[in-house]
Amino acid sequence: MLRRIGVRFRPYRWQIACSALMVTVTAVLNTLAPLMLQRIIDHALPRHDVRLLVVLCGLMMGAGVLASVIMIGQSALIYRIAQGVSARLRIDVYDRVRAQPLHFYSERGQAQIQTRLISDIDGVDQFLSGTVQQILAALTTLAAVGTAMVILSWQLALACMLMAGILSLLNNRFARRRRALARVRQGLLTKVLRYVAEDLSWSGVLLGRTMRRTGKQRERFAKTAEEIRDVTFRQRMAGISAYALIGTSFACVPPLIFLAGGTIGSGISVGAVVVLVMLQTRLARPIQGLLRLSGSLQTSVAMFERVLEYLDLDTDDHLLLPNPSPVPTGPAHIRLRAVSYCYPEASGPALTLVDADFTPGSVTVVTGRTGSGKSTLALVLAGLIAPDVGSVQLNDDGGPARLRAEVTLVAQHTALQHGTVRDNVSFACDDLTQDDLDRVLAATQLETVVARLPEAADTSIGAEGFRLSGGERQRLGVARALLTRCRVMIADEATSSLDHATADHIHAVLRRHCRDKTLVIIAHRLPRMEPDDRVIVLDHGRVVEAGTHATLRDAEGPYSGLLKAQYGEMPEMPGVSSSS
The missing domain is CATH 1.20.1560.10 (ABC transporter type 1, transmembrane domain)
Known part of the structure; x- marks a missing residue:
């Protein structure tokens, strides 16, 4: 010593x-x-x-x-x-x-x-x-x-x-x-x-x-x-x-x-x-x-x-890099092959031999019951944990460092700094303008909330954002994510604290924002779907069903069961119009 x-x-x-x-x-x-x-x-x-x-x-x-x-x-x-x-x-x-x-x-x-x-x-x-x-x-x-x-x-x-x-x-x-x-x-x-x-x-x-x-x-x-x-x-x-x-x-x-x-x-x-x-x-x-x-x-x-x-x-030396390289434009393709992951000292694996493709420009909804491995899959896709077995590739290039450089994860539990609204939003970029701030606050329906604060966007929201409600904290997290430069965006239960109408609005905002990106929505409560949206259903860490919403809706499989549990005996869900 x-x-x-x-x-x-x-x-x-x-x-x-x-x-x-x-x-x-x-x-x-x-x-x-x-x-x-x-x-x-x-x-x-x-x-x-x-x-x-x-x-x-x-x-x-x-x-x-x-x-x-x-x-x-x-x-x-x-x-x-x-x-x-x-x-x-x-x-x-x-x-x-x-x-x-x-x-x-x-x-x-x-x-x-x-x-x-x-x-x-x-x-x-x-x-x-x-x-x-x-x-x-x-x-x-x-x-x-x-x-x-x-x-x-x-x-x-x-x-x-x-x-x-x-x-x-x-x-x-x-x-x-x-x-x-x-x-x-x-x-x-x-x-x-x-x-x-x-x-x-x-x-x-x-x-x-x-x-x-x-x-x-x-x-x-x-x-x-x-x-x-x-x-x-x-x-x-x-x-x-x-x-x-x-x-x-x-x-x-x-x-x-x-x-x-x-x-x-x-x-x-x-x-x-x-x-x-x-x-x-x-x-x-x-x-x-x-x-x-x-x-x-x-x-x-x-x-x-x-x-x-x-x-x-x-x-991990890649985590010690001070700043990532510039993010290329255009959507990316993430390919998972035989991915398995087990948390240290856990009784069983969280993911087992998962194969999945997230094609460029697609919208994919990953769903399943509580504890099925959805959030673990989100961490793998974002490069925040490396699989024990299998491979994760982004445009034929592997490694968690590449994923972290080009994937943005909006987590269910929003991490907020003890600072102002502006401080929290500007964490996503160094050149935040007032127009950018106003745009993302309006997109997430936070403009009236912020306007009521004593000093508007320059009001401190306290430790963990305690001055905001749970739904407002989640929307602030989404607003911050809208300013990140990425090719893939993952929303992991990002609307779990919102009412149905507001959640639908936020999902529509994410769809518009990710038209030139690859969007992955992790959801226990299913959002409004388009017929061509891809769906992956997890159960105990395994993929039990995969396909498009239109195909799986009438297949009488696990996805159809989740739809009926959430919406009753509705024959189909209303789609999301391009203007919503």
């Missing part, structure tokens, strides 16, 4: 070398002051040498000012490096996460992903910008102070270093415990984020209140919060115990130095004894800091390990 951390700093190697040099110079300057103090006590003051006293005091002040200036520059350099590494790390994790198969997001959950991108990387950032700087400063101070102590009295310096080594071994026992507790605490924080996302969102609050389970929601949140309290208490008490032991040990050292200087060390001057005590205090401070920081180090290592789990994820 240390090697992988080091790789992150490779682009900043010269800045790091400069920072290390500045830290070393600062440590040397801070150590010169006690050495000059010895000269003041042993020579300048007893001899009343004013000139020497002025020179030494001036040098002490100059060294202090210069050390402070260098420290500011060194801190700025470290912060710049740390922010660069953290930003790159966050971008890399984001890229890894967005290049995962769809089932990844349901398995991991939004809260876990947010924890990695925000909380864990924030912890790594604090370590890089604060802890590393303090560790580097402490190590250089130890080296400088240790050298000065050896010059004054190597025996006492050796005793202090030996004690520091023993204390370090004791601290390691506490550090391992803190690291384990840090991992447990991060897991609990992830759980809290999940509860916040589930319970305090618009849909979560609505669910809790309508099901009268707000007490249950609070109970599980409070239980996890109390677990975090207990784990954090144990983690910090482990650190305080180690710190108290170390502090007590170092508190005993100055009296021992005075005792040694007055007995076995009679050759040591008063100034040397005083400076040794001062240096021991300066030696104790970085040692205590290092041992105290080991707790932060262990926590940061635990966070970095969690981040590395995401950096090690396998990815």
